[in-house]
Amino acid sequence: MGGDHTEAVRLLWGPHPKPARGPRPTLDLDRIARAAVELADTGGLADLSMQRVAAHLGVTKMALYRYVPGKAELVALMVDAAVGPCPVTPEPGDDWRTQLRDWAAELFAAFERHPWALDATVGPRVLGPGELSWLERAVAALDGTGLSGTERMDAAVLLSGHVRTITQQARAAAPAGNPEAQLGAILGDLLAEHGERFPALRATLSAPGGAEGQDQAWEFGLDRILDGLAVLIERRTEAGPRTKK
Numbered sequence: 001m002g003g004d005h006t007e008a009v010r011l012l013w014g015p016h017p018k019p020a021r022g023p024r025p026t027l028d029l030d031r032i033a034r035a036a037v038e039l040a041d042t043g044g045l046a047d048l049s050m051q052r053v054a055a056h057l058g059v060t061k062m063a064l065y066r067y068v069p070g071k072a073e074l075v076a077l078m079v080d081a082a083v084g085p086c087p088v089t090p091e092p093g094d095d096w097r098t099q100l101r102d103w104a105a106e107l108f109a110a111f112e113r114h115p116w117a118l119d120a121t122v123g124p125r126v127l128g129p130g131e132l133s134w135l136e137r138a139v140a141a142l143d144g145t146g147l148s149g150t151e152r153m154d155a156a157v158l159l160s161g162h163v164r165t166i167t168q169q170a171r172a173a174a175p176a177g178n179p180e181a182q183l184g185a186i187l188g189d190l191l192a193e194h195g196e197r198f199p200a201l202r203a204t205l206s207a208p209g210g211a212e213g214q215d216q217a218w219e220f221g222l223d224r225i226l227d228g229l230a231v232l233i234e235r236r237t238e239a240g241p242r243t244k245k
Contacts, residue, residue, distance in 0.1 A: 008125070011077055027059065029067060032067055048074075048075075050070070050074065078120065080128030082117055085133040086136070088137050097230065103134070107160065112170070146236030162225060
């Protein structure tokens with residue numbers, strides 16, 4: 001494995017040989033990553049720099065470069081330190097649905113604790129052992145369901161996408177108090193005035209319970225994804241015996 005990812009792979013997966021000569025190292029990768037995570041949790045990813053991390057650790061920027069060659073590699077270390085390893089451990093008797101629900105809830109909590117990780121986990125990149133353990137747990141939860149390897153991977157990606165969407169919405173809403181309620185009231189006023197142009201929306205929002213549920217988007221979306229997987233798993237289960245004839 002080469003190219004621009006070589007250093008990220010080395011830092012995330014090792015080995016990390018100690019220098020044979022020179023002064024005794026005063027830092028290690030874990031300490032550097034934790035310091036950077038603390039800064040990002042407070043100020044976000046955009047304001048993070050090698051200089052800031054070095055100052056937070058009480059060393060020079062050049063000293064920091066002895067361990068991490070640049071910000072891209074630093075962010076890779078930060079993500080793995082912040083999110084992993086996956087804390088979900090199935091209880092005896094837990095079915096795939098329970099396992100994936102727990103998995104999604106833990107991932108949601110991880111992104112809530114470290115909102116900058118949403119920005120840091122976009123696009124092609126090297127996954128560290130901590131982050132990869134999340135994918136391992138989700139795929140393992142679907143073992144024995146009859147889904148193919150590709151389908152199990154796609155299910156994990158689909159669930160992760162739902163987690164990311166809801167977390168991003170929560171992050172955007174945080175500074176504004178309760179913008180959903182405010183915007184819902186504005187939408188209600190607009191539909192009252194222009195409802196003839198949007199009859200389906202007016203009927204839906206004026207029906208009992210129609211104005212409720214903005215805060216239920218997490219549960220509603222998660223349940224529909226799991227319901228869809230249940231249908232697919234049932235199809236695979238029913239098709240299994242026929243394909244063996």
